[in-house]
Amino acid sequence: MKFAFFGSSLVSAYWNGAATYYRGLVRNLHERGHDVSFYEPDAFERQQHRDLPDPQWARVVVYDTEQTAVDRALAEAANADVIIKASGVGVFDNYLEQAIADLKRPSNIVIFWDVDAPATLDRIEASPDDPARKQIPRYDMILTYGGGDPVIRAYSALGAKHCIPIYNGLDVSTHHPVAADPRFAADLTFVGNRLPDREARVERFFLEPAASRPRHRFLLGGSGWDDKPMSTNIDYIGHVYTRDHNAINASARAVLNISRASMARYGFSPATRVFEAAGAGACIVTDAWEGIELFLEPEREILVAHNGQDVAALLDDLTEERARHIGQQALKRVVNEHTYAHRAAEVEALLEGRRYRPEQAGRTLHV
The missing domain is CATH 3.40.50.2000 (Glycogen Phosphorylase B;)
Structure with missing residues (x-):
């Protein structure tokens, strides 16, 4: 056609x-x-x-x-x-x-x-x-x-x-596992543009946990955050080109997904970054929304946070070994069911x- x-x-x-x-x-x-x-x-x-x-x-x-x-x-x-x-x-x-x-x-x-x-x-x-x-x-x-x-x-x-x-x-020709890049090393990474119905949720799920965990390193990518107040342990890198997506996702202990307010309210709306990160073998932490289990199994293939306190607590308990295991399970699931x-x-x-x-x-x- x-x-x-x-x-x-x-x-x-x-x-x-x-x-x-x-x-x-x-x-x-x-x-x-x-x-x-x-x-x-x-x-x-x-x-x-x-x-x-x-x-x-x-x-x-x-x-x-x-x-x-x-x-x-x-x-x-x-x-x-x-x-x-x-x-x-x-x-x-x-x-x-x-x-x-x-x-x-x-x-x-x-x-x-x-x-x-x-x-x-x-x-x-x-x-x-x-x-x-x-x-x-x-x-x-x-x-x-x-x-x-x-x-x-x-x-x-x-x-x-x-x-x-x-x-x-997942576009397997574009997003896939790569070696970690020291430029993007972080305990938690979030990539997303600054949008009106996302900003408050980014504050709750990313900026506040970062401020509460000064010894952890956080990485923020996306356009529009230049003048946003944030703690000194956040490295803001601006717009992230597609060529760097795999390295970004492969270099963090965990990658955060934050749904926009309307998407979280309706549910059943996994963002592109969920599949991109899973395709790179990343351990994903997502905000809670209805229907997650249709795509990835909570605790086994993805971690779910209901608020910023959950994000911080998950980071406290997340070992490198468990993060790698969750990422590998997510990679298998998306390659076999969600390309x-x-x-x-x-x-x-x-x-x-x-x-x-x-x-x-x-x-x-x-x-």
């Missing part, structure tokens, strides 16, 4: 947390024989902070942030078999959502792919006049980055024909009207 995919960016992870999600899915759809064109705007300095050259497994079309350029991209995409509008493109979102719904024909499939369903649904609930309300029932299906039954129920109530979560996963090969096979089955079976992802890998 020929896909036309409108998203924030495939080639830049700069202020673009969905980049590795897009890359894993698109690469594996290509490997299953599909032809993908990815349309992204030249916005937010992402093209100036590329961390991926134009790949062989997708055609990347960068368009200017003017309506005429958007219209040219839409006209080109109109002949695709599957036309996708992702949430959070950042430029002309409302316009694109209506325009892509308008491209619906008997011979194609139009999809709204929500990479931040909890935030989208909260926004729509708070605004009866939100333009997305009119467009949701017009799409053949709503696919989401996560959210489970709570998100499915919410989208169904808004008139969605079908709503199916396509969860994050983007599995996710792409699921998408293909949905589009072809088949029931997805795990073996459709290809041969099970063993670590």
